[in-house]
Amino acid sequence: MKLYDIAHSRAGDKGNISTLSLIPYDENDYEMLCQKVTVENVKKHMKGIVSGEIVRYEMPNISSLLFVCQDALAGGVTTSLRIDTHGKALSYALLEMEI
Amino acid sequence: MKQKIRIGCGAGFSGDRIEPAIVLAEKGELDYLVLECLAERTIALANKRKIQDPTKGYDPLLERRIETLLPHLVKNNIRLITNMGAANPIEGAKKIIEIAQKQGLKVKIAAVSGDDVISDFRLGNDDFVKFGNEDFTLELIEKHQFPVTNNKSTIISANAYLGIEGILEALEADAQIIITGRVADPSLFLAPMIHEFGWKTDDYDLLGKGTVIGHLMECAGQITGGYFADPIKKPIENMENLGHPFADVFPEGSAVISKVEETGGIINLQTAKEQLLYEVINPNEYYTPDVIADFTSVKLEEIGKNQIKVTGGGGKTKPETYKVSVGYKAFWQGEGEISYAGSSALERAKLAGETIEKRLKSQFEEIQVDYIGQNSIFPNSELQYQNSEVRLRVATKAQTQAEATLIGEEVEALYTNGPAGGGGVRKYVNEVIGIVSVLVDRDKVKPIVAYFESL
Numbered sequence: 001m002k003l004y005d006i007a008h009s010r011a012g013d014k015g016n017i018s019t020l021s022l023i024p025y026d027e028n029d030y031e032m033l034c035q036k037v038t039v040e041n042v043k044k045h046m047k048g049i050v051s052g053e054i055v056r057y058e059m060p061n062i063s064s065l066l067f068v069c070q071d072a073l074a075g076g077v078t079t080s081l082r083i084d085t086h087g088k089a090l091s092y093a094l095l096e097m098e099i
Numbered sequence: 100m101k102q103k104i105r106i107g108c109g110a111g112f113s114g115d116r117i118e119p120a121i122v123l124a125e126k127g128e129l130d131y132l133v134l135e136c137l138a139e140r141t142i143a144l145a146n147k148r149k150i151q152d153p154t155k156g157y158d159p160l161l162e163r164r165i166e167t168l169l170p171h172l173v174k175n176n177i178r179l180i181t182n183m184g185a186a187n188p189i190e191g192a193k194k195i196i197e198i199a200q201k202q203g204l205k206v207k208i209a210a211v212s213g214d215d216v217i218s219d220f221r222l223g224n225d226d227f228v229k230f231g232n233e234d235f236t237l238e239l240i241e242k243h244q245f246p247v248t249n250n251k252s253t254i255i256s257a258n259a260y261l262g263i264e265g266i267l268e269a270l271e272a273d274a275q276i277i278i279t280g281r282v283a284d285p286s287l288f289l290a291p292m293i294h295e296f297g298w299k300t301d302d303y304d305l306l307g308k309g310t311v312i313g314h315l316m317e318c319a320g321q322i323t324g325g326y327f328a329d330p331i332k333k334p335i336e337n338m339e340n341l342g343h344p345f346a347d348v349f350p351e352g353s354a355v356i357s358k359v360e361e362t363g364g365i366i367n368l369q370t371a372k373e374q375l376l377y378e379v380i381n382p383n384e385y386y387t388p389d390v391i392a393d394f395t396s397v398k399l400e401e402i403g404k405n406q407i408k409v410t411g412g413g414g415k416t417k418p419e420t421y422k423v424s425v426g427y428k429a430f431w432q433g434e435g436e437i438s439y440a441g442s443s444a445l446e447r448a449k450l451a452g453e454t455i456e457k458r459l460k461s462q463f464e465e466i467q468v469d470y471i472g473q474n475s476i477f478p479n480s481e482l483q484y485q486n487s488e489v490r491l492r493v494a495t496k497a498q499t500q501a502e503a504t505l506i507g508e509e510v511e512a513l514y515t516n517g518p519a520g521g522g523g524v525r526k527y528v529n530e531v532i533g534i535v536s537v538l539v540d541r542d543k544v545k546p547i548v549a550y551f552e553s554l
């Protein structure tokens with residue numbers, strides 16, 4: 001199944017960094033997401049979009065994960081030539097991931 | 100001391116809708132209304148307007164927002180805190196006075212500036228240190244002739260993210276309206292909490308808790324279903340009438356976030372979690388000028404329909420430096436678009452894109468070719484689908500306006516020189532203002548507060 005089926009996500013931007021949250025609809029799925037949605041898997045999935053390092057923060061207090069992706073916005077929000085300079089839609093790229 | 104204050108957030112960016120703030124001021128039973136209207140680049144664009152006309156440089160929607168809001172604020176005794184001062188809080192304050200006079204209303208206004216580190220403190224090259232690994236920023240500043248920003252200079256703005264201090268001073272002086280330049284977004288909310296509850300400004304645990312609440316509120320509609328709705332998985336009712344949030348904040352640093360009844364949208368665990376993590380680079384250490392906040396101990400609880408209780412969070416000592424956003428003239432962006440549809444739409448769009456690339460690659464270092472409907476949003480990725488219509492977009496960085504114009508002209512020429520059935524050309528040329536960040540020592544910058552009264 002796709003992450004989209006069991007979780008939601010919001011993209012945020014800071015300079016050339018994209019932040020992607022991953023929030024399961026059912027908090028019981030949090031542990032499973034921690035196991036399956038590893039940095040390695042996300043890196044592979046976001047190839048071509050994210051060129052830099054990815055750091056994953058586990059947030060058991062709200063049963064959510066946060067992926068902080070470096071070099072994800074083609075140089076940064078203000079000087080990128082991409083059509084979606086902020087990467088607002090990148091949350092839906094993450095949710096396309098099959099698990 | 101009050102046992103509860105209610106703070107509403109009626110705007111989350113410069114271009115936000117006007118009427119949610121009016122609904123809050125009219126029916127929200129607020130103590131404070133915050134309008135957050137400054138994105139990263141907004142202030143640089145505002146400074147460009149100020150360089151051309153010294154009486155401008157505040158938010159372009161200020162007049163429309165204030166004219167409609169002011170009678171409600173005065174009638175319901177609500178204090179307004181807003182960063183609509185942008186590059187010129189003092190002229191913004193004078194404009195509000197002018198509106199109040201016209202409406203026959205008595206108000207005291209405070210303008211908080213001091214964030215414009217070039218004009219206000221004449222800071223120069225040696226005062227800044229690198230933020231992150233952006234060597235480029237220091238090179239940019241090195242080349243700039245401080246302390247002047249004018250039409251010819253590459254740097255057009257340098258604004259420090261100030262904290263609570265200037266707003267606190269204005270609150271203590273009984274200003275009903277506080278209009279600031281660049282202030283960190285959560286500080287707009289934290290200042291009234293400190294003022295009303297008598298929190299100590301070095302009680303970093305409480306400051307961290309208040310910052311969490313401010314962060315949840317600062318994007319207005321983003322916690323009530325905006326930037327959230329998905330008709331399949333996250334349906335939201337009545338989006339055309341989206342309500343903006345208010346927070347009932349309590350002296351021990353907790354809050355209940357809700358919205359005016361009968362407005363559209365929703366506040367639930369899902370919207371609150373998405374917003375808590377929005378634009379957070381490190382949830383253990385969320386830097387603001389007031390505190391380094393901890394988001395990993397925040398608890399969110401749904402206690403009723405459209406009611407989220409926020410408890411926990413914390414913080415440690417504020418940073419020694421202010422972050423400064425530097426706006427500079429980066430380049431001219433030229434763009435052109437053309438559409439293809441039906442059988443072989445993608446193949447024809449690609450032929451068009453390749454044709455443009457071949458013709459222009461000797462002149463431009465960077466050419467972005469997107470196939471909208473195919474790969475423009477998830478570039479270079481395998482996440483692609485077949486569509487019955489495709490729009491080619493070509494964009495480049497140019498040194499001059501004239502050079503940038505070439506892109507649109509080339510795309511337009513595809514009508515008669517390119518693949519079959521290309522239609523709907525649009526051309527754009529824009530000057531792009533880039534933003535980079537540096538750090539400056541705290542003691543080199545301090546807020547400047549000026550007061551104005553109507554009648």
